[in-house]
Amino acid sequence: MLEHLNLRQKLTILLSIMVVVGLSLGGLGLSAVLKHNARQEITATALLIMETMTSVRDYTNQQVNLELADKFAVDFIPQSVPAYSAREVFEVLRRKTEYQDFFYKEATLNPTNLRDKADSFETQIVERFRKNKNLKELDGFRKIPGGDIFYIARPLAVTESKCLECHSTFNVAPKTMIDRYGTVNGFGWKLHEIVGVQMISVPARKVIQKSQQSSVWILGIVSTMFIGIIILVNIFLNHQILRPLKRITRIAEEVSTGHMDVNFQEISNDEIGKLAKAFNRMKLSLEMAMKKLKQFYNSTQ
Template identity: 30%
Template sequence: MSHPRSARGVLLRLKFNLVLLAIFVLSLAGAGVYYYRFLEQGAFGDVRHDSQVMMETALAIRSYTTDQIKPHLDPLNADRFLPQTVPAFAAVETLRRLSGRYPGFEYREAALDPTNPRDRATTWEAGLIEQLATAQAKAPRDEVELSGVHGTGVARAMYVARPITISDPSCLSCHGDPALAPPSMQKVYGRNGGYGWQMGQTIGMQIVKVPMLYPLEKARSTFYSFMLSLVAVFGLMFLGLNLALSAMVIEPMARLNRRLEELATTDFLTDLVNRRRFFERLAAEMADARVHGTSLSVVMFDLDFFKRINDTFGHDSGDRVLKHTAVRIRELLRSSDCAARFGGEEFMILLRETPIDAAMALAEAVRAKIADAPFEVVGTVSASFGVAEWNHDEDAHALINRADRALYQAKDRGRNRVVRASDAPVQRVLVPMEGSEGI
């Protein structure tokens, strides 16, 4: 009977773990989606911050060049044009030196019609300049800015772009009428580009690019560490809950089930198995004997004149006789045998792998054990026995009925004796499978 209890415990543990696993998977998926988005947004925020810092750095360089460098070098431009006096050139050249230490970081000033050919906008940049020009025209007093992600794979980068709009009339001295431009500048760059600009015109843009690879890789690494820590925590929690389940639920429940099983299958007075459990055991032993071709016998007996004992000495004395009879039976049985209180003063003994002659000898030993030693208060008590060997064809009821017939023959012959049952099978009429257990 331990297998069904064990199976119930395994089934309970399996259901518990499946529910726990489902909760963990759903929680892990939800936490993973939320935390990944959180880290990705954090990475975008870091890149955007770096982009803004780089843009402000470029503006600071431009401002410093205009205020501190250009006034000192402009007189030299009459003889030889110095591009270092151009704020855009100074910003681009200064920030370009970052690319050696910080690959992928880029600052560029792109124009639709530049003086310096290297500043000519690409097709993608030209599209951004047009968007910036449109936005600037709609809100001329606002600070216009575009940002987004450009490129794929390792070249994927976030960009921040601001329009370059002519707002200082001094710019037109070099980029207005070509005839008024410094000869030294025309000598370097020619007269084919960078002229004809007008006040309020958006001629290009400042754009910075910051690579997304490193922040996203950092975010992914953090995400994987976080998820592994969650799995580790769940593993410890899973182990702890299973130990707690075993200690607080499964084991107490198993002990309770064993106790209930004992109460359901044991006679409370004699501590022998009851009628229902005896039939279960008999069915199992018959199946085993049929498979292995072994012998199986049953001994049925009841105490002689037991009603007289109850009437004369009282039911308490009768109960003590039943208890001590059970004790005497156990002293003679093997661990593989099974003794049961079948009802009232009637007992059954199941003897596995035992032929009829050995069963008769065991029955005789039990008879002598009961009859030869007086019981307390009551004195000498005898019993009548019927013994039957299973013929591998009849069912359990037929086998017990043959033993029951032999028992009645023992009573008819004067009681306190053992009678061997007839080998002929009989109809199943006397002992029903179901019924109340006598006390």
């Protein structure tokens, strides 16, 4: 099939194949890189949220509880619980569009508030942190009925003895807390024990969509550049190669029919120009041979 195509068509097909193959292979690599970058970007945002929630917990422990110490001795105040404060602050943060897909949970093995109860998957994460004290962070993808999610988890340990005022035994816990949550859950904690994990999660589609959007933009730009290159190559090929070759071909056809008054134009010093010079020398040799042949013919008459 290629034998019936001209040089421009052959070169265009070759460049098109190179573009398709290049974009296909490059697209696969680019997709992996962009997905990694999207994951890193979302991870950075999630860690920032987690650090903010940790700051809220510290603030609640160090300042709110200190101010409410006298009242807390008489009445249990949920807002004085670091986990409660962090969760409520996060819900306020989620009202912003850029954070509405994020979810925060302090998944605890034995929480006072069953809202924070760890499920089987979260329990496995807690146990991993318990077994490896040097492990400070975990992330990955989790399958749930609503779709895969990407999560980041950090261990949650009892770092202050004041936490044990509510979580050691129900005998020393505030009566109003017992009235609210009962005597079954949230007790038996020990100082420095890992009791749960802070977990930030986001739908996996968020990571995929972010990388796909970037891929579409980048591949679109690269495709446009390649198309522009193909057009420029065709323009260059037409002006610098095809037109001179057509002109040489036309003159060669005229010379072949006996029109010796035409010359091959030597318009450049490249291969096309050298070809024109060679044809001019061939034409000159042909003229000389024809003159000698004519002289020989006249001398024999």
